[in-house]
Amino acid sequence: MRPLVVSILGLAFLFSAQRCEAGEFSCNSIDGEFTRCALRDAHKMKVKLKLDREGGCKRGDTWGVDADGVWVDMGCRAVFAYKDPATRTWWRRFVPKFGQ
Numbered sequence: 001m002r003p004l005v006v007s008i009l010g011l012a013f014l015f016s017a018q019r020c021e022a023g024e025f026s027c028n029s030i031d032g033e034f035t036r037c038a039l040r041d042a043h044k045m046k047v048k049l050k051l052d053r054e055g056g057c058k059r060g061d062t063w064g065v066d067a068d069g070v071w072v073d074m075g076c077r078a079v080f081a082y083k084d085p086a087t088r089t090w091w092r093r094f095v096p097k098f099g100q
Helices: 002-016 090-094
Strands: 022-028 035-038 046-052 063-066 069-072 077-083
Touching (some): 022 069
Antiparallel strands (some): 022 077, 063 069
């Protein structure tokens, strides 16, 4: 019985030890110029504005996301948070999110 339990726990660890991509970064439009901040596979990430330093950042207007990263323009200076939704622990895919 004991080897079976160890094997099951080992399998659970193996499947849950996936790469986790999440974090924060700052991207600033200096002197109102267009700036691109590299973020690998940005178009696959969930990117959100965490802190708008100047109060003028609006998605689709002064900032956005494309395949190369996050871009800012017209003086947008912000901290962005990102997360790769594909890196969720395998068993969490079967558990509904709170409130759904």
